[in-house]
Amino acid sequence: MPFPFDISATDGRARTGLLRTPRGDIRTPAFMPVGTAATVKALTVGQVEQTGADILLGNTYHLMLRPGPERMERLGGLHRFMRWDKPILTDSGGFQVMSLSGISKLTEEAVTFSSHVDGSKHVLTPERSIEIQADRLGSDIVMQLDECVAWPAEESRAREGMELSARWAKRSKAAFGSRDAQALFGIQQGSTFEHLRRESSDRLQDIGFDGYAIGGLAVGEGHAAMCEVLDYAPEMLPADRPRYLMGVGKPVDLVEAVWRGVDMFDCVLPTRAGRHGQAWTWAGPINLKNARFAEDEEPLDPEVPCPASQDYSKAYLHHLVRTDEILGKVLLSWHNIAFFQALTAAMRAAIAEGRFEQFRRDFHARHVSNGR
Numbered sequence: 001m002p003f004p005f006d007i008s009a010t011d012g013r014a015r016t017g018l019l020r021t022p023r024g025d026i027r028t029p030a031f032m033p034v035g036t037a038a039t040v041k042a043l044t045v046g047q048v049e050q051t052g053a054d055i056l057l058g059n060t061y062h063l064m065l066r067p068g069p070e071r072m073e074r075l076g077g078l079h080r081f082m083r084w085d086k087p088i089l090t091d092s093g094g095f096q097v098m099s100l101s102g103i104s105k106l107t108e109e110a111v112t113f114s115s116h117v118d119g120s121k122h123v124l125t126p127e128r129s130i131e132i133q134a135d136r137l138g139s140d141i142v143m144q145l146d147e148c149v150a151w152p153a154e155e156s157r158a159r160e161g162m163e164l165s166a167r168w169a170k171r172s173k174a175a176f177g178s179r180d181a182q183a184l185f186g187i188q189q190g191s192t193f194e195h196l197r198r199e200s201s202d203r204l205q206d207i208g209f210d211g212y213a214i215g216g217l218a219v220g221e222g223h224a225a226m227c228e229v230l231d232y233a234p235e236m237l238p239a240d241r242p243r244y245l246m247g248v249g250k251p252v253d254l255v256e257a258v259w260r261g262v263d264m265f266d267c268v269l270p271t272r273a274g275r276h277g278q279a280w281t282w283a284g285p286i287n288l289k290n291a292r293f294a295e296d297e298e299p300l301d302p303e304v305p306c307p308a309s310q311d312y313s314k315a316y317l318h319h320l321v322r323t324d325e326i327l328g329k330v331l332l333s334w335h336n337i338a339f340f341q342a343l344t345a346a347m348r349a350a351i352a353e354g355r356f357e358q359f360r361r362d363f364h365a366r367h368v369s370n371g372r
C-alpha cells in the first residue's frame with residue numbers, strides 16, 4: 001500500500017496536500033532541507049524542526065562512504081543516529097557519484113567509483129542502493145538508482161540514459177519488493193526532449209511507484225529551459241501521486257515549478273549560500289557581506305520567524321559574515337531554511353484559497369524584479 005497522498009486543493013495546475021507516512025505527515029508543496037552527511041549543516045535537528053520542515057533529505061553517496069552502511073545499521077539507522085524522528089528521503093547515490101567522485105565507470109550492471117575522501121573503490125548497483133537506503137539507513141522514501149545525463153545532451157545520449165534509468169527502475173522496484181512502511185520513487189529522465197520524457201514516464205508508470213521524481217534538471221540548463229521542460233513533464237506523471245523535482249532550487253524556481261504541478265523539492269542552496277553570507281528575503285536575495293549593511297540596524301526580514309531575523313540587526317549579521325564567524329553561518333542557514341519553509345507554507349495557503357495566480361504575480365513583483 002503506497003503512502004496516502006491526499007490532495008486537499010488545486011489551483012490551476014498547482015496542488016496542495018498531505019503525504020502521510022508512518023513517521024509523520026508531509027505538507028505539500030514541501031521543501032526538504034538537505035542533510036547530506038547526517039546533518040543539515042550548521043543546524044541542530046531541533047532548529048530544523050523549528051523552521052517547520054516536515055522531512056529531510058539524506059545522501060546515500062556520502063553516508064555509504066562515512067560512516068558506512070553496515071555501521072549505520074549497527075547504530076540503529078539514520079533517524080536514530082541523527083536524532084531526527086520525522087520522515088527522511090534519501091537520494092540513491094548515482095548523481096553524487098557523477099558530480100563528486102573523480103573516477104567512476106558506468107555499465108549496465110552498476111556504477112563503480114573511487115571515494116573522493118580516500119580513493120577507496122565502491123560499487124553501486126540498483127539492488128545495493130536499495131539495500132543501503134531501505135535496510136541500512138532505514139529511509140522512509142527511497143529513490144531508484146538512475147543516470148542523470150549531463151546538459152546539454154545529444155538526443156541519442158539522452159535516450160541511452162533514459163533507457164538505462166528505466167531498466168534500473170525495474171531492478172530497483174524488484175529489489176525494493178513490497179513494503180508498507182517505506183516508499184519507493186521512480187525518476188523521470190529524458191533531458192530536454194519531450195518525447196523521451198514521455199517514454200520515461202510511461203515506462204515508470206508500467207512498473208508502478210509510490211511517487212515520481214523529475215530528474216535530469218538543475219544541471220546547468222538555466223531557469224528558462226527548466227521551466228520549458230516543466231511546462232509538460234510534471235503532467236506526464238500520475239496526478240494522484242507526489243511529484244518531486246530533484247535538486248531545485250532558488251525561491252523563484254520553487255514558485256514556477258509549483259505553478260506547473262510539482263509537489264516536493266530539495267536543494268543545498270539555503271544552507272550553502274547561507275554559509276557564504278547570502279540571505280533570501282521576501283524582498284529578494286541579498287548578500288550580508290555587502291558594505292551597505294555595515295550600519296543597517298534593520299532586521300533581515302521581520303516576516304521570517306527565526307533568531308537571525310527577529311533578534312539581530314543586519315549590521316551584526318554583516319559583521320559576522322565579514323569576520324567569517326561560525327554564528328553567522330548558523331544564523332543565515334537557519335534564516336534561509338526558515339524562509340524556504342515560509343515560502344512553501346505561503347504557497348500551500350494560496351493554493352488552498354484559490355489565489356495562487358495572484359501570489360505568483362506578487363512574488364515576482366516583490367522578490368524577483370526587486371533583487372536588491
Ligand SMILES: O=c1nc[nH]c2cc3[nH]c(NCCN4CCCCC4)nc3cc12
Nearest residue numbers: 095146148215216217218219246247269
Ligand atoms: O536526475 C537526478 N537523479 C538523481 N538525483 C538528482 C539530484 C540532482 N540535483 C540536481 N541539481 C542540484 C543543483 N544544485 C544547485 C545548488 C548548488 C549545488 C547544485 N539535479 C539533480 C538531478 C538528479
